[in-house]
Amino acid sequence: MSEQFTLALPSKGAIAEPTTSFLKECGLRVNHPNPRQYTGTVPALNNLNVLFQRVRDVLYKVADGTAHIGITGYDVVQESPTDDLIVIHDKLGYGHCSLVVAVPETWVDVDIMADLVDVAMDFREQKRRNLRVATTYTHLTRRFLHANGIHHFTLVKAEGAIEAAPTIGYADIIVDLVQTGTTLRENHLRPLPDGVIVESQACLIGNKKALKENPYLLETVRKMLEYIDASLIGKQYSHLTVNMSGESMEEVGFKVVDNPLTRGLLGPTIAPVYVARDDRQWFTVMLTVRTKDLLGAVEYLRSVGGMHIVSQPTQYIFMDESPTYKHLLEVLRD
16 A cells, blocks of 8 residues: 555644554554654554644644544534544543633622523623623634523633633633633632533544545554554453362353453453362463453452452453444445
C-alpha cells in the first residue's frame, strides 16, 4: 500500500501530550523528532503521516480534506458540526471535561436553569438590557439557552481569562469548559447542576467523503482501530494465574466457573503442574477477569483453594473484530 494519509493531532493545549501518550499505549507511537516541526510519523502504520495543529484546527483540516483523520475534543466537534465529518470514536478515554453554564456565587437564588430564566427576564424588564454571556462556544451556548427558555441574552466575546468576565464586569455569566471546577471556585463562580451542555473527551474523527471513496484509507483506519479498541478493552481486564489442587481438571474448572467473577472471557485455561513430594494433584489456572472485580475474584479463588495468585495487567484484548470499525462501516453505508 503506497498511498499516504494524514492524521491531524493537537500541537498544544490540554489534550496534546495526553494524545501522544494514549497512542503510544495503544502501540501507535508518534515519531516527532523535532518539536518545532508540524509533521511526524506513526512507525506502526508506515503510510500514515502526522500533522500537528491547534485543537480547533484539527477539525477544520479534517473537514476540508487536508487531513484524512484526526483527534480533537468532542466539544470542538459539537461546536462546529459539519456534514463533511464523521465521528469514528467518541470516547477515547482521556481529556474529560464538561461545557457548563456558570453563575456568580453571589447569585444565591439561582440554583437551576429555570432560575436563570427569571434572571434573564428581570434584566430585560428592570435593567433594560440582555443577560450577557461570555463564551467561545457560541453555537452550543445559543442552542442550549434557547432550549431552556432563555431568549433575551447577548453573547460576549471572551477577553483574556473567561472566568474573570463577571468580576471585570463585561459579562454576567459564563459558559466554559470545566475539568475539576477549581478555576471556577477561585473566580467565585459555580456551575448549575442542569447547566451541562456537553460532556466531552478526546475523540477520533474522519473525513466522511474520503472514508467512503478510498478503500486504502479505510483499511488504514481499520488497523488503527484494531490497536485502539484492543488497548481500551485490555485496560478493563487483568490476567490471573493461580495454583489449585483437585482430583481432576474438570473439578478445578467447575470451581472456577461457578462464580461469575472468575468465568473469564470464555473460560479458564487449566494445565497440570508437577509438584515433587506432594500426594495431591495440582493445576495452574489462567483466566482473564475485569479489573474492577479483581479483589473479589482473588478472594473467591482463595476460598476454593487457590494459592500463589499472580495478577498482570492486560495490554491488549483483540476481539473477533474491532467493534468501532464494525460500527463505522454501518454508518458509512447509511
